[in-house]
Amino acid sequence: MSSSHARTAIVTGASKGLGAGIAAALAGTGAAVVVNYREDAEGAERVVAGITANGGRAIAVRADVAHGDDVRRLFERAREEYGPVDVLVNNAAVAAFAPLSGITEEEFQREMTTNLLGTILTTQALAAQDDIGAASIINVSTAGTLTHPPYASLYVASKSAVNAFTVVAAKELGPRGIRVNAIMPGPSDTEGTRAMGFPGSAQEAQAIADTPLGRTGTPDDYGPLVAFLASDDARWITGDVILASGGLR
Ligand SMILES: NC(=O)c1ccc[n+]([C@@H]2O[C@H](COP(=O)([O-])OP(=O)(O)OC[C@H]3O[C@@H](n4cnc5c(N)ncnc54)[C@H](OP(=O)(O)O)[C@@H]3O)[C@@H](O)[C@H]2O)c1
Structure with missing residues (x-):
């Protein structure tokens, strides 16, 4: 966080997993945090309760980030509650692993x-605010955009596009003092990866063997990096895509 002022942050997909850890870390630095979710209201309220129990400020707001109307409502609600949004963490994502032949048009959409x-x-909604000064957007990508694992072509393609979008958006928004960066997490223990049967699998064992720091990630591993990128300490960093994977590449 800026050493000079607390900020207002939206973390998309923060009802669980990495988003929940990132929301808690941002709140811990003094930001008011909007915990966005799509379906899991209970999970989002749990994250909010954890933040407020530690003296932080947070609300839960439902919105499907894939719909413009929802996104506009999300920003309106955030602004009503806490004022202009100057930190945005694009963490919400979905993934399904399948061989090439199994990719459907529906899954692509x-x-x-x-x-x-x-x-x-x-990103458009953040930039549409004409009353913000310096702001920071952090996109959550994946180390898979470097390791290119089989059966992840669609997911990795979507995140590689996020990496490219990050660099271009940084150029367009830089003149307004809006920084745009991305992080590339490594395989991590979350509700999402648990639902896919990742813990205890041969893929997990391989990921650990390929990771110099010798373990998978946890939701707590990413908050400090995101909080740094959101802060004025990272004022000279934009358009970067940063690997945070215990060295897996
Ligand atoms: N876990 C890993 O190993 C790993 C590795 C590399 C990168 N990542 C990236 O890290 C991020 C978080 O992953 P995770 O494993 O923590 O995910 P997760 O446990 O599956 O949680 C996904 C979150 O995204 C939300 N979400 C999904 N679709 C949404 C939509 N359309 N609108 C709003 N929210 C939506 C979900 O909300 P509801 O549950 O409320 O619907 C949930 O809060 C993702 O960007 C993922 O690609 C994860």
């Missing part, structure tokens, strides 16, 4: 609209 269009819509 689902992953591309959530992972890429969602990131574009929220």
Whole structure:
């Protein structure tokens, strides 16, 4: 966070997983945090309760980032409650792993609209605010855009597009003092990866073997990096895509 003032942050997909850890870390630095979710109201309220129990400020707001109307409502609600939004973490995403032959048009729409269009819509909404000064957008990509694992072509393609979008958006928004960066997490233990059966799988064992720091990530591993990128300490960093994967690449 800026050492000079607390900020207002929206973290998309913060009802669980990495988003929940990132929301808690931002709140811990004094930001008022909007915990966005799509379906899991209970999870989002749990994240809010954890933040407020620690003296932080947070509200939960439902919005599907793949829909412009929802995104506009999300920003309106955030501004009503806390004022202009100057930190945006685009964390919401969906993934399904399948061989090339298993990719359907429906799954293409689902992953591309959530992972890429969602990131574009929220970035537009942040930039549409004409009353913000310096601001920071952090897009959550994946180390998979470097490791290119098989059966992840659609997901990795959507996140590679997010990486490219990050660099271009940084150029367009830089003159207004809006920084745009991305982080590339490594395989991590979250509700999402648990639902895919990742813990205890051969893929997890391989990921750990390939990771110099010798373990998978946790939601707590990413908050400090995102909080740094959101802060004025990172004022000279924009258009970067930063690997945070215990060295897996
Ligand atoms: N976990 C990993 O190993 C890993 C590795 C690399 C990168 N990442 C990236 O890290 C981020 C978080 O992953 P995770 O594993 O923590 O995910 P997760 O446990 O599956 O949680 C996903 C979150 O995104 C929300 N979400 C999904 N679609 C949404 C939509 N259309 N609008 C708003 N919110 C939506 C979900 O909300 P509801 O549950 O309320 O619907 C949930 O809060 C993703 O961008 C993922 O690609 C994860």
